[in-house]
Amino acid sequence: MTLSFGLCLAALFVLAAIGTPLALAMIVSAVVYLAMKGQDLGLAAEQIIQGLYNSFLLLSVPLFIVAANIMNAGTISDRLLKFCMALVGRFRGGLGHVNVVANMVFAGMSGSAVADAVGLGKIVIQMMTQGNRYPRGYAAAITAAASTIGPIIPPSIPMVLYALVSDTSIGYLFLGGILPGILMGIVLMMLNYRVARRRNFPVDTAVPMRELPALTVRAFPALLMPVILLYGIYGGATTPTEAAAVAAAYALLLAALFYRALSFRALYDILYESTRASASVGLVIGGALILNYIVASENIPNVVAHAMDGLHVPPLAFLLALNVLFLLLGCLLDATTLILVIVPLFVPTCRALGIDMIHFGVVIVVNCMIGLITPPYGIVLFVLNAITGIPLREIIAEIWQFIAVLVAALLIMILFPEVVLWVPQMFGYAGK
């Protein structure tokens, strides 16, 4: 490691730690590096501009954000919840199950955990805490945990970012997320069932079975969305970015015409909010691209690969150790930075050890999503705290059990790569 690179890292860590916007901190530390190296200071701008301008895949990010925001604004979340209520609301801890299932369905339409927590989460938490039926900390904690499924079941913004840095197929990555997402849903529902029995959570009056068809019909157009999306990508009809545009257009049509829940003013607000969200994600991506450039010109990934090669670590041990590292980093860093900056350091090592890059990608994205709900820095916890006013202390007291079962699910995915790879292989993925 050179002195310039050391100073660059020092600047990054100090600035980030004292609350400087992450994207700007990355640009500043890049300028520090270039100045120390005596290189052209314009390189920072060049990397960030060219990186964003040359990636067609990244265009799906703002489109997925718009799609999720449109669905949150319309009554689509509402209808989905009613449908899920009829489906699983009859069991003990019913609303907890509704929460998880609704998130799994919603995950098929949105690619961001924070969007799911904001949209669905707010409504479900209201339902759960009405009349003190569930402790509010528990309601928020299960919502946070369930929202992590969002970017695992496709579409997924974090997977788009992983595909970008690892040069893997976004289509196979999306497919690889389907079973792990369902697995996460199952472990969360098992936990909810146990806790509900032990703490005697209420049983809601069951929605009569004869109402189920009508509710299904009302929710059907929304349920069709994941099908359209997946068919578009895997039928080979559209590229993932175009599929994202189709998804956003479909959500808009549904909300505006079919459900009639969208005014012009509301649409403007959605566009404006989505622009802000896209700009803030886009800048972090840009900042990470410059850091990647620096890390690559310092030859760090190969140094890591070489060092690992010398240690003769078995692939499984390496994967486990890396996951522990990422879980720890996830307590402190946000998922975008982890995927864009830290993951590339280990990509050459993974390839050298013969680890499947799709398997690795899905596992790492699941890991980073668990990082979104681990204190002290868990962005989903903060968001839920901000929109519901439930104190962080109460959410955190309940979140640990959910983190524990999600980590168990993660371990299953690491130990049994088939959980990830079975679906992609059915669609012709040849492996490695």
Next chain:
Amino acid sequence: MGNGAIRRVRAWLELGAEAVGAGLLAATFLAFVVQVVFRYVLDNPLGWTLEACLTLWIWLVFWGGAFLLGPRDHVSFDMLYEACNTRVRRVLALISSLSIVVAFAVSLPATWSFISFYSIQDSATLGIRMDYVFSVYALFAVGTILRYGWRVVCLLRGDPPDPVVTTP
């Protein structure tokens, strides 16, 4: 011009910046829909939509970064910051803002020469001069210098370190 007038002009400018941002996103979205319709429905793929989307995308990111995102709207790690008292916060905010201003200002000439170098190249399908396409980064750099420079001034003047959060 009185204070009221300045405030009104500012409000208008902010509304304008918002509208441009929302418009950029709407245009990206529309261009994509046009592309999908022409390629898959009419079976007559267009070349320019792709380039239009990429251009709109970088404009959206940097326009948003320059005019729509305040210090508190960015992704940031503010746990330490939040835990400190007002005096320490003022110092931390000063260090952040100053480093941003210095780094962006120092690299501005080189950045500008990188952008203006592209005046010799036109974009592939729309034929727009590439320095125009990339110029939004300069806007972002200058906007950032002004925003954080102003924050330094406010902090030194004794304003509270947390900027007033205007959007929910």
